[in-house]
Amino acid sequence: MDLARFPRRRYSHGPTPLEFLPNFTKALGGPRVFIKRDDLLGLAPGGNKTRKLEFLVADALARGADTLITCGAPQSNHCRITLSAAVKEGLKCRFVIEERVPGSYREDASGNHFLFRLFGVEAITVVPAGTNMANAMQQVADEIERAGRRGYVIPGGGSNALGGLGYVACAQELQQQCFEQGVRIDRVVVGSGSSGTHGGLLAGFLGNRIHIPIVGIGVSRDPADQVPLVHKEAQAVCDLLELGLTVPREQVVCVGGYWQPKYSVPNPRMVEAVQMLARTEAILLDPVYTGKVMAGLIGMSRDGAFRRDENVLFVHTGGAPALHAYESTLLA
Ligand SMILES: Cc1ncc(COP(=O)(O)O)c(C=O)c1O
Incomplete structure (x- = not known):
């Protein structure tokens, strides 16, 4: 193929x-x-997200995006790897985090959350379980657009x-x-x-x-x-x-x-x-x-x-x- x-x-x-x-x-x-x-x-x-992002980020760059926007759970590997790709490409990155288990999002958490901060995520919006994630990400994209920037929305898991x-x-x-x-x-x-x-x-x-x-x-x-x-x-x-x-x-x-x-x-x-x-x-x-x-x-x-x-x-x-x-x- x-x-x-x-x-x-x-x-x-x-x-x-x-x-x-x-x-x-x-x-x-x-x-x-x-x-x-x-x-x-x-x-x-x-x-696994690395393989998906090779194609998704190439598309984002072709469309002139300067910010990647994606979503996941508080310990999302997908968010961490997307951020890592953004850093490599000189792009900004924002997340919408769904607190699927109530109370599971903690500002001082270890693991992937620590890496979100270390890699310099630009902004995190935390939303409750069951939120329409596509809409929530579109809101972030609209906000970025109003500031004269261009966002590229990557669906949950890059899927x-x-x-x-x-x-x-x-x-x-x-x-x-x-x-x-x-x-x-x-x-x-x-x-x-x-x-x-x-x-x-x-x-x-x-x-x-x-x-x-x-x-x-x-x-x-x-x-x-x-x-x-x-x-x-x-x-x-x-x-x-x-x-x-x-x-x-x-x-x-x-x-x-x-x-x-x-x-x-x-x-x-x-x-x-x-x-x-x-x-x-x-x-x-x-x-x-x-x-x-x-x-x-x-x-x-x-x-x-x-x-x-x-x-x-x-x-x-x-x-x-x-x-x-x-x-x-x-x-x-
Ligand atoms: C480590 C790991 N394995 C498996 C999966 C599931 O892969 P998929 O979302 O493509 O079904 C994920 C998704 O986030 C993951 O982070």
């Missing part, structure tokens, strides 16, 4: 590593678990068709890597939130005829709510690429049950997953996304969802700075 016709900024140096996790696999007792280290992408520190191209690029990178390293992957496990990662990857697999099933572990929704979101995103990415195909609904596979009691609120299985990967492979997961996604992989393994000799690829989407906002829970 030809991605070269879309303007793109480059924030990473080459492909992220694709590695086998021997100690983790042994501790789990199978399947054979591989990891795609998208936590090592560029920007500070990088993660629109353009952002999803980042994971089409990942699909192509992965295909090439498997070929070069002689690795055969039977299934991919990835986090499924605002859906740009899962949907973009699925579009990339379909477009490149990669016949590996993708399992999206929900970080904020169970399948009844998550599947339509991912399906819509995958279709939007396919349409932007003019692939002329309809995304088969049955290829959108989501698993629920691992994110509860609530988005961003810890649970014991997440704590076990974060500790297990840290103590077997010295790899950092995060408490909000990848910890719960890995808890899903572990839970599915224990439930017999994978064959023992199956090669399962875990896509590590980043997020480690949030660990510091959850230290007491993770070492309890």
Whole structure:
């Protein structure tokens, strides 16, 4: 597929590593678990949003924007990485933060919030759960416009068709890597939130005829709510690429049950997953996304969802700075 016709900024140096996790696999007792280290992408520190922002920021620059405006939760990785891209590009950056868990926004918080301040966010507007985030961001853009500046609004998680191209690029990178390293992957496990990662990857697999099933572990929704979101995103990415195909609904596979009691609120299985990967492979997961996604992989393994000799690829989407906002829970 030809991605070269879309303007793109480059924030990473080459492909992220694709590695086998021997100690983790042994501790789990199978399947054979591989990891795609998208936590090592560029920007500070990088993660899945880095890939999306390569296309989104290129579009912002082409439209003459001087300020990036985006939204997220109080510990949003997406906001932190967007800010980091803005700093690199010499742009300003503003956030609308949704206090999804009442009382969770704190001015003196650690983790990503500390990095918001260190990287010099221009302004943060905090709004209550359930606020229409698109409207709230548009208000910020209008305010900037009145001051003679130009804002560029990036949706939550960078998940629109353009952002999803980042994971089409990942699909192509992965295909090439498997070929070069002689690795055969039977299934991919990835986090499924605002859906740009899962949907973009699925579009990339379909477009490149990669016949590996993708399992999206929900970080904020169970399948009844998550599947339509991912399906819509995958279709939007396919349409932007003019692939002329309809995304088969049955290829959108989501698993629920691992994110509860609530988005961003810890649970014991997440704590076990974060500790297990840290103590077997010295790899950092995060408490909000990848910890719960890995808890899903572990839970599915224990439930017999994978064959023992199956090669399962875990896509590590980043997020480690949030660990510091959850230290007491993770070492309890
Ligand atoms: C570390 C991490 N993993 C996974 C996700 C979920 O990705 P997506 O929003 O593209 O579904 C996010 C979203 O913010 C994230 O920060």
